Amino acid sequence: MSDLSQLYDAILVGDAKTAFAVTQTALDEGADPQSLVVEYMTPAMDEVGKRFENHEYFVPELLIAARAMKGALELIRPLLTSSGVEPVGRVVIGTVKGDLHDIGKGLVASMLEGGGFEVVDLGVDVSAAAFVEKAKETGATIIAVSALLTTTMTGMKAVVDAVTEAGLEGVKVMVGGAPVTQQYADSIGAHGYSNNANAAVAIARELVAS
Numbered sequence: 314m315s316d317l318s319q320l321y322d323a324i325l326v327g328d329a330k331t332a333f334a335v336t337q338t339a340l341d342e343g344a345d346p347q348s349l350v351v352e353y354m355t356p357a358m359d360e361v362g363k364r365f366e367n368h369e370y371f372v373p374e375l376l377i378a379a380r381a382m383k384g385a386l387e388l389i390r391p392l393l394t395s396s397g398v399e400p401v402g403r404v405v406i407g408t409v410k411g412d413l414h415d416i417g418k419g420l421v422a423s424m425l426e427g428g429g430f431e432v433v434d435l436g437v438d439v440s441a442a443a444f445v446e447k448a449k450e451t452g453a454t455i456i457a458v459s460a461l462l463t464t465t466m467t468g469m470k471a472v473v474d475a476v477t478e479a480g481l482e483g484v485k486v487m488v489g490g491a492p493v494t495q496q497y498a499d500s501i502g503a504h505g506y507s508n509n510a511n512a513a514v515a516i517a518r519e520l521v522a523s
């Protein structure tokens with residue numbers, strides 16, 4: 314069995330080639346794709362964030378670590394998704410306006426797809442109006458919004474307000490991202506919150522059923 318600490322280390326130092334190779338070998342050996350993400354890849358990104366906070370890492374290091382994580386995720390994403398089944402519901406997802414972080418959002422999107430949802434991913438830096446417009450166009454009943462910055466998470470309230478103003482009563486807004494808490498989600502009137510991609514699927518199911 315591969316030494317999976319190599320995956321953690323490779324992401325931490327931004328070694329995309331090794332991260333990809335170790336992931337491929339681990340998957341070939343039958344490793345569970347979700348545990349690779351939860352036990353090795355996400356903790357490595359958390360450590361990258363801590364080093365950035367402590368001024369040991371700077372933006373270039375964040376970027377190369379993110380590139381290593383995204384490369385390895387390309388191998389994992391197809392394994393998290395299923396196909397050929399009737400969608401449980403339709404979700405429009407994106408990262409809030411002014412925010413360019415997309416790794417967590419991408420994971421949530423993949424997990425939702427794996428959970429049987431049809432997902433329309435609007436990418437990053439998405440305005441409240443664009444979320445609402447896409448939900449109307451696609452008939453989605455959930456809008457999922459991600460934010461990683463304390464300065465941009467306030468944009469989530471704009472999405473909740475835009476949904477109300479558009480009169481989309483059947484559309485529920487689900488929020489998440491590192492700085493977001495249940496308390497914050499409640500304070501802006503969001504209908505759902507989770508601090509991880511796995512629980513996001515259960516929350517989305519509850520929202521569709523409610």
Ligand code: B12
Nearest residue numbers: 362375412413414415416417459462463489490491509510
């Ligand atoms: C990688 C990274 C970057 C990369 C992003 C690359 C990319 N393509 O995403 C780059 C280099 C671009 C970047 C830029 C910046 N970053 Co940055 N970045 C990070 C870092 C290290 C990791 C984020 C990450 O991918 N984590 C891994 C994923 C899997 O976790 P996640 O995003 O939290 O997602 C999980 C959950 O939160 C949840 N979730 C996420 N979204 C959603 C949505 C819904 C609906 C639900 C239900 C759940 C959910 O599920 C996910 C999976 O379990 C974090 C540190 C950290 N630990 O968060 C800093 C961090 C977020 N960045 C930070 C900063 C300051 C910046 C910059 C301002 C730096 C600068 N001076 O330029 C810029 C801002 C650019 C912008 N306008 O967005 C700060 C934010 C501080 C704050 N309080 O606001 C952090 C916390 C670093 C730090 N400790 O200081 N960054």
